Amino acid sequence: MRRIFLAGLLLATGAALAQEPVKIGVVGPFSGGAADYGKQMEAGMKAWMKIHGDTVNGRKIELLVRDTGGPNPEAAKRLSQELVTRDKVDFLAGFGFTPEAMASAPVATESKTPMIVMNAATSAVTTRSPYIARFSMTLPQVSAPMASWAAKHGISKVYTLVADYAPGVDAEKQFTKTFTEAGGTVVDSVRVPLKNPDFAPFVQRIKDSKPDAVFIFVPAGEQSIAFMKAFEERGLAREGIKVIATGDLTDDDVLQSMGDPVVGVITSHHYSAHHDSPENKAFVAAFKQVGGGLARPNFMGVGGYDGMAAIAEVVKKSGPGHIDGDKAMEILKGMKLMSPRGPISIDPATRDIVQTVYIRRVEKSGGDYYNVEFDRFPEVKDPGK
Ligand code: PHB
Numbered sequence: 001m002r003r004i005f006l007a008g009l010l011l012a013t014g015a016a017l018a019q020e021p022v023k024i025g026v027v028g029p030f031s032g033g034a035a036d037y038g039k040q041m042e043a044g045m046k047a048w049m050k051i052h053g054d055t056v057n058g059r060k061i062e063l064l065v066r067d068t069g070g071p072n073p074e075a076a077k078r079l080s081q082e083l084v085t086r087d088k089v090d091f092l093a094g095f096g097f098t099p100e101a102m103a104s105a106p107v108a109t110e111s112k113t114p115m116i117v118m119n120a121a122t123s124a125v126t127t128r129s130p131y132i133a134r135f136s137m138t139l140p141q142v143s144a145p146m147a148s149w150a151a152k153h154g155i156s157k158v159y160t161l162v163a164d165y166a167p168g169v170d171a172e173k174q175f176t177k178t179f180t181e182a183g184g185t186v187v188d189s190v191r192v193p194l195k196n197p198d199f200a201p202f203v204q205r206i207k208d209s210k211p212d213a214v215f216i217f218v219p220a221g222e223q224s225i226a227f228m229k230a231f232e233e234r235g236l237a238r239e240g241i242k243v244i245a246t247g248d249l250t251d252d253d254v255l256q257s258m259g260d261p262v263v264g265v266i267t268s269h270h271y272s273a274h275h276d277s278p279e280n281k282a283f284v285a286a287f288k289q290v291g292g293g294l295a296r297p298n299f300m301g302v303g304g305y306d307g308m309a310a311i312a313e314v315v316k317k318s319g320p321g322h323i324d325g326d327k328a329m330e331i332l333k334g335m336k337l338m339s340p341r342g343p344i345s346i347d348p349a350t351r352d353i354v355q356t357v358y359i360r361r362v363e364k365s366g367g368d369y370y371n372v373e374f375d376r377f378p379e380v381k382d383p384g385k
Helices: 002-018 035-052 073-085 098-111 123-128 139-152 166-181 200-209 222-233 278-290 299-317 325-332
Strands: 022-028 059-067 091-094 115-117 132-134 157-163 185-192 213-217 242-246 266-269 336-339 342-346 353-365 368-380
Touching: 022 035, 022 073, 022 098, 022 299, 035 059, 035 091, 035 278, 035 299, 059 073, 059 299, 073 091, 073 098, 091 098, 091 299, 098 115, 098 123, 098 132, 098 166, 115 299, 123 132, 139 166, 139 213, 139 242, 139 266, 139 353, 139 368, 157 166, 157 200, 166 185, 166 213, 185 200, 200 222, 266 368, 278 299, 299 325, 299 336
Parallel strands: 022 059, 022 091, 091 115, 115 132, 157 185, 157 213, 213 242, 242 266
Antiparallel strands: 266 353, 336 342, 342 353, 353 368
């Protein structure tokens, strides 16, 4: 009798354990000028749950969302630390800005918590902790195809303009390397302040040096709008100067507010809401239902979706109870997924993403603006490592 009771008790405890939620600490800006970074990543995760359900292996997925108000590396580190020690999360996720991901990396290492990067895109981010896997992109990964494409399509003199912090430096270096190796010339380069740059004087200097094109990286959002406004006001397009950029400039989230001056701009990136595939159609539709005020997913949204898909894979392949960090990383290394952006995998050597990079042109159709893909570079690894 007693033995039966004990067995029953064990079973009950097992069942209780099996039903422990999977806790994911989502760290990113959810307020301030970059609020959409956090909102996109969270909505991407929720879109995955809308399609696939919010329970994996009998365990409910619980998002613990923390706002850095950033870019704010100190806040990111403190919030990550609290999530790990007090809330005992199984995963850290999110990370819109490189400095926030870099600041949180030691927390992941010390606590052996898998850290799923959904945007932060400086090449070196994944080297900061063996517990990081990245489901977004790297700036060198998307800048090299832009340089190769430009060199092959009649652009020989380029002026580069980037935000003066690690992702901008990465973009400038890789673009210059690939473009000059392909026979092009970078006539000049400028780095603009990360916070509230006044683009007008920089744009005037670009105009005076008469390049074929200007290559841009600025973090997605307000700055791309400000740059395109200055470009339009100073009449660079009328002088025949083209804009080429990483897709951060024509981010799907702000594209609608940029208007006609952005039509024809060519960018290289890993995701467009316009991407034609059944996976993307389902994603865009689910995103609209869970995205709050967000009209459509951008590349941070798809980072959230794929990061959530990867977490679900890890949960499926792990036993019950708290996720073992080392085991999780072994599952993540070499993982292959069919993303709304196309096929992706995680390079086991670097824990960085391998993916198709698309060349796109902004087009207007029925009053809406889209990044329309017309060329592609398959299976691009980060050339920065
Ligand atoms: C980054 O800080 O790594 C970052 C932020 C915004 C972007 C791309 C990269 O659009």
